Amino acid sequence: MQEVEDTNNKLVDVIKLEDDLITIDKTQYKIVENHDDGFNKERIEERYNNVLEKYDYIVGDWGYDQLRFKGFYEDERKESNLENRISHLEDYLLEYCNFGCAYFVLEKVKKDPIKKVSHRRSNRTNNRTNNHTNKKTNHKFKTRMNHAKPGVKKSEKPTKSHSNNHSNQKKKNKVTKRHVNNKKKTTTHSTKKAFKIRKIGEKNK
DSSP: OOOHHHHHHSSSEEEEEEETTEEEEEEEEEEEEEEEEEEOOOHHHOOOGGGGGGEEEEEEEETTTEEEEEEOOOOTTTTTTTBGGGGGHHHHHHHSSSSTTOOOEEESSSOOOOOOOOOHHHHHHHHHHHHHHHHOOOSOOOOSSSOOOOOOOOOOOOOOHHHHHHHHHHHHHHHHHHHHHHHHHHHHHHHHHHOOOOOOOOOOO
């Protein structure tokens, strides 16, 4: 009897094809993140809503033992806004999810084609997209798991002109030192010649 009740509670069929690939009612999704094993096949089948099919990404997070869903679009879609763009996923997790909660992110394998928008809006969208592209690394979104590590600055090598100046200065120092040493030797030698050793009892001439 218990098995019949569980079957009746299923709203969709979730089939796991691979470790990171599933189908929800024959629509394929890739598991791009599974933080703290938040993905739960049985609970998804019980809680899934068909409204989520229109989104490019589905995020499921846990709070008080309840699974909650949130849909996100690609940034370029005209349907997207600040609340449901995938680039704002990190903001959603920080603001609406319990700290340290388990969650998962599903990406639709075959997304609907992105419709072209008006030229004016397209330019604004492209500018925003380019700015975002310059900041991102390997992901379209940031979460607690995929923050990029700050790059380590390499030590700066001296420029060629600086290196030449340094080399010329060393040569000048060597020449100056050699000149000083020669001058000292000459002075010592001339000083020795200026004095004549007298024998005991010899009178000055």
